Amino acid sequence: MDQFSKNIMDVLQLYEFSMAIGRSFDYKENCNSFLKLIMARKDLNSCWIYNKIEGKCTITYSIPEKRQLEVMNCDESIVENLHQKMNNFSLPVGQEIQKISPFILNGGTVCVFNLKASGLLFFYSSKRSTFTQLEINQLSPIVEKFSYSLEASDAFTKQEKLLRNLEKQNQELNDYAHVVSHDLKSPLRNIETLVSWVKQDYKNLIDEKGIKTLNLVSENLEKMDNLIDDILIHSTIEKKSTEIHTLDLSDLVSNTISAMGIPDHVTIKIDKSLPIIQGNSFMMQQLFQNLIDNAIKYNDKPNCEIEIGARTINKGHEYYVKDNGIGIEKKYFFKIFETFQRLSNNPKSSGIGLSIVKKIVQNNGGNIWVESEVNFGTTFYFTLFNT
Amino acid sequence: MYLNTDQPLKVIEQIQTTFTNQTMVISVAEASSIDLFELISELNKAGIQYIGGIFPKVISNNKVYNEGIILSGFSNVKHTFLVTELDRIDFEIEHFELEGPNQFLFTFADGLTKNLSLYLDRLYNNYGGSLAYFGAGTGSLTLQQIPSIFNKDGIFQDAAVGLISSSDIALGVKHGWKKVSGPFIVTKADQNLVKQINWQKAFEVYQTIIKQHSEKEITAENFFEISKAYPFGILKDSSEYVVRDPIDVNENGDLICIGEVIENTVVDILNGDAETLINAATEAAKEVLGKITSPKHAYVSDCISRVLFLEEEYEKELLAISEQINSKDNPIPIEGALSIGEISSFGDGYLQLFNKTVIIGLFN
Structure with a gap:
C-alpha cells in the first residue's frame, strides 16, 4: 500500500471508529460498540477502564468480561499516578501494570488513554513492543470524544435512576394518600351519624346556640368529606384513566350537568362543536364537573352564565369553560392549579378541584390555562390531543 | 480418520480402537447415509465423549468427500459445552475456570445463525486471550439453515458446541484474496x-x-x-x-x-485466482510449521466457497497444505471440513469470524 492509500485508509478507519461512539446511552453498550471495534481492527488482546466510584478505583468495563480478579493487587496510587499524567502513552507491561491489570498479562504493551472524569482506558497487546506515537495521536481525539459519550452515558444512567426513584416515590405517595383518605372516610361517617343522633335525641335539651354549633360540626364534616373525596380522585387518576372509549363529549357534558343538580339561577350553554374523542369517561366527567362546579361556586351574579365549547386545533381540540363570575386576579393564574390552594374561604372548596383538572389534562398530554377579568368572569382553556 | 459407512457400530468400533481416552470431534458430510440419531445413541451407549457438526463436505488427505465422517481425537480435554438458541440475543455460554497455560478452544457453530458474531464475542468475553481459538461454521451446501450441530443431547439448529483442551495448538490463517x-x-x-x-x-x-x-x-x-x-x-x-x-x-x-x-x-x-488462493493455503501451512513439537494431526477448516471458486483445482490447495505440513519426517493425518465461516483468533489475538479463508490447526 502506498503512502497516499495508507493515509486514506487511516482517515477512513478513524471515521469508522468515531461512528461507533455514542450509539447507545447505556454505558456497557456504548463501550461494546467502540472498544470491540478497536480491538478487532487493531488485533488487540484486551482492554479495560478504571474509574473512581465513591472514592475507590473500580474497573467499570473490560474485554474479556470475566476478570481474573485474584491476580489483581490494585494499587490505587499507581492508577492515580497514571491519571495525573493527563496524557496518553504507550508502556511496556511491567510489574506496575500487572498489579493494576484484571488479567494475567503475558509480556507485550499497554496503551493508556486518559478519559479525564471517566477514568483511564487501557488497551493491551501481547505481540506489540509499543503503540506508536502516530497511532496514539490519531486515536487521541477519538478517545476524547468517547470519554464525553461515557460522561453522557453516566449522566443518562443517573437521570434514569432518579426518574425511577421519583416514579416509585410518587406512586408510594399516591398509594399512601389513597389508603389514608379511604380509612378516614369511615370514622368521618360515624361522626356525622353520631352528630345527627345527638341533634335528634337531645333536641329538647340543646339550645339554639348548641344546634348552631352542631350544624357547624356537620358543615365541617361535609367539607372534610369533600376534601377526602378529592384527595382520593387526585391519587387515583393514573389508575382510573387506563380504559379508553369513544366519547361524544356533547352527551358526556349534558349527562354530567344533569347528575350535578344545577341550581335554578345557573344557565349552561353547550356549544354544538364539542367533538367525539377517544378518552376515559370517568376522567372527562371529572374534568368538566370540576370546572362547572368551580364556575358556580365562584359566581356572585344573580344569573350565573356558563358557556362550554371547543375548536379544532392541530392533532386535537382546544376547549373552554367560560363564566361571568367573580374573576381571578392575574397574579393567581398559576397558583390556582396548585394542590390545596384556595383564593376564597368557600367552605365547599377543598382546594384540590383545579389541581385534579390540571392532572387530568396533563395525563392526556394537554395544557390548561386561564384568562380572567376581576368582576367580569373567567375562562378556563385546555387542550386534549387525539390518541 | 475418514470413514464412509452407514453403520454406527463401525464408527464406535473405530473410535474405541484408535482413539482411546480421547474426546472426539466428529465432522459429518451433509450427504452421508448414516443415521445421525442412531449414531448419537450408540456413541452415548459406548460412553464416548464427543462434539460434532454437519458440513457441506469433508476433507481427508488431499481429497474432498461428499459423504462420510471425519473422526478427530483430542487429548487433555477439560470441558465440552453446548450453546443453544443462538437466534436469541439472551443465549448464555457456560464459563469454565481455566487451569494453566497452553490451552485452546475448538468450536463448531451453526454457520447460518444470525448471532454467530455475537457468539464469538461472548466466547472471547469469557476467556479472552488466555487461550487460542479454532473452529468452523456448520451447515448445508444449499445455504439453507438446517440442524447442523450435535452432541450427546441431540442435533440442534442455531447452536454451537465446543471443547477446551490443555494442549498446544498452532494456527495458520490465510485467504489469498x-x-x-x-x-x-x-x-x-x-x-x-x-x-x-x-x-x-x-x-x-x-x-x-x-x-x-x-x-x-x-x-x-x-x-x-x-x-x-x-x-x-x-x-x-x-x-x-x-x-x-x-x-x-x-x-x-x-x-x-x-x-x-x-x-x-x-x-x-x-478478487483472486487459483494461484493466489493456493499460495495462501501454502502460507497458512507454513505458519503452523515448527510452532509445536510432535504434532499428531491437523484439522483444516476451509471455506466451501473456495471449493466452489477453485472447482477442480481445489485439490491442489489441499495438496499444497499437505506438502508443507508433511514435508517433515513424521507424516500426520490432515483432515477437516469445508465450512460456512471459519473461526480463529490469529493465535492469541481477538477472536473473529472469517469467510473464504483457510484455517489450519496443528494439534498434539
Missing part, C-alpha cells in the same frame, strides 16, 4: 445484511464495481456464481483482510453475507 476496488464505507447494515455502500443501494454499487472489473452483469439470478469471486475485505491493522462473503441479494437490494458486517465498516472489494 486481493483488492480490486475500494475503499468503500458500508453506510447502512443490519447484522449480516449490507444495505448501503457509500450512501447508495448496496447491490447497485456492487453491480457497478463488478462490471468495471470483469464486464460481467451480476443479477439476483446469477448472484452467487459471480459473487463467489468478489468478496468484501475488511482491513485490519496488522494482518490481512477479514473476508466477508456476499452469498445472495434480497428483494430490497441488500447483500446477504455470512457473518456480521458492522455499520460504517470500511471495505475493499476483493
Whole structure:
C-alpha cells in the first residue's frame, strides 16, 4: 500500500471508529460498540477502564468480561499516578501494570488513554513492543470524544435512576394518600351519624346556640368529606384513566350537568362543536364537573352564565369553560392549579378541584390555562390531543 | 480418520480402537447415509465423549468427500459445552475456570445463525486471550439453515458446541484474496445484511464495481456464481483482510453475507485466482510449521466457497497444505471440513469470524 492509500485508509478507519461512539446511552453498550471495534481492527488482546466510584478505583468495563480478579493487587496510587499524567502513552507491561491489570498479562504493551472524569482506558497487546506515537495521536481525539459519550452515558444512567426513584416515590405517595383518605372516610361517617343522633335525641335539651354549633360540626364534616373525596380522585387518576372509549363529549357534558343538580339561577350553554374523542369517561366527567362546579361556586351574579365549547386545533381540540363570575386576579393564574390552594374561604372548596383538572389534562398530554377579568368572569382553556 | 459407512457400530468400533481416552470431534458430510440419531445413541451407549457438526463436505488427505465422517481425537480435554438458541440475543455460554497455560478452544457453530458474531464475542468475553481459538461454521451446501450441530443431547439448529483442551495448538490463517476496488464505507447494515455502500443501494454499487472489473452483469439470478469471486475485505491493522462473503441479494437490494458486517465498516472489494488462493493455503501451512513439537494431526477448516471458486483445482490447495505440513519426517493425518465461516483468533489475538479463508490447526 502506498503512502497516499495508507493515509486514506487511516482517515477512513478513524471515521469508522468515531461512528461507533455514542450509539447507545447505556454505558456497557456504548463501550461494546467502540472498544470491540478497536480491538478487532487493531488485533488487540484486551482492554479495560478504571474509574473512581465513591472514592475507590473500580474497573467499570473490560474485554474479556470475566476478570481474573485474584491476580489483581490494585494499587490505587499507581492508577492515580497514571491519571495525573493527563496524557496518553504507550508502556511496556511491567510489574506496575500487572498489579493494576484484571488479567494475567503475558509480556507485550499497554496503551493508556486518559478519559479525564471517566477514568483511564487501557488497551493491551501481547505481540506489540509499543503503540506508536502516530497511532496514539490519531486515536487521541477519538478517545476524547468517547470519554464525553461515557460522561453522557453516566449522566443518562443517573437521570434514569432518579426518574425511577421519583416514579416509585410518587406512586408510594399516591398509594399512601389513597389508603389514608379511604380509612378516614369511615370514622368521618360515624361522626356525622353520631352528630345527627345527638341533634335528634337531645333536641329538647340543646339550645339554639348548641344546634348552631352542631350544624357547624356537620358543615365541617361535609367539607372534610369533600376534601377526602378529592384527595382520593387526585391519587387515583393514573389508575382510573387506563380504559379508553369513544366519547361524544356533547352527551358526556349534558349527562354530567344533569347528575350535578344545577341550581335554578345557573344557565349552561353547550356549544354544538364539542367533538367525539377517544378518552376515559370517568376522567372527562371529572374534568368538566370540576370546572362547572368551580364556575358556580365562584359566581356572585344573580344569573350565573356558563358557556362550554371547543375548536379544532392541530392533532386535537382546544376547549373552554367560560363564566361571568367573580374573576381571578392575574397574579393567581398559576397558583390556582396548585394542590390545596384556595383564593376564597368557600367552605365547599377543598382546594384540590383545579389541581385534579390540571392532572387530568396533563395525563392526556394537554395544557390548561386561564384568562380572567376581576368582576367580569373567567375562562378556563385546555387542550386534549387525539390518541 | 475418514470413514464412509452407514453403520454406527463401525464408527464406535473405530473410535474405541484408535482413539482411546480421547474426546472426539466428529465432522459429518451433509450427504452421508448414516443415521445421525442412531449414531448419537450408540456413541452415548459406548460412553464416548464427543462434539460434532454437519458440513457441506469433508476433507481427508488431499481429497474432498461428499459423504462420510471425519473422526478427530483430542487429548487433555477439560470441558465440552453446548450453546443453544443462538437466534436469541439472551443465549448464555457456560464459563469454565481455566487451569494453566497452553490451552485452546475448538468450536463448531451453526454457520447460518444470525448471532454467530455475537457468539464469538461472548466466547472471547469469557476467556479472552488466555487461550487460542479454532473452529468452523456448520451447515448445508444449499445455504439453507438446517440442524447442523450435535452432541450427546441431540442435533440442534442455531447452536454451537465446543471443547477446551490443555494442549498446544498452532494456527495458520490465510485467504489469498486481493483488492480490486475500494475503499468503500458500508453506510447502512443490519447484522449480516449490507444495505448501503457509500450512501447508495448496496447491490447497485456492487453491480457497478463488478462490471468495471470483469464486464460481467451480476443479477439476483446469477448472484452467487459471480459473487463467489468478489468478496468484501475488511482491513485490519496488522494482518490481512477479514473476508466477508456476499452469498445472495434480497428483494430490497441488500447483500446477504455470512457473518456480521458492522455499520460504517470500511471495505475493499476483493478478487483472486487459483494461484493466489493456493499460495495462501501454502502460507497458512507454513505458519503452523515448527510452532509445536510432535504434532499428531491437523484439522483444516476451509471455506466451501473456495471449493466452489477453485472447482477442480481445489485439490491442489489441499495438496499444497499437505506438502508443507508433511514435508517433515513424521507424516500426520490432515483432515477437516469445508465450512460456512471459519473461526480463529490469529493465535492469541481477538477472536473473529472469517469467510473464504483457510484455517489450519496443528494439534498434539
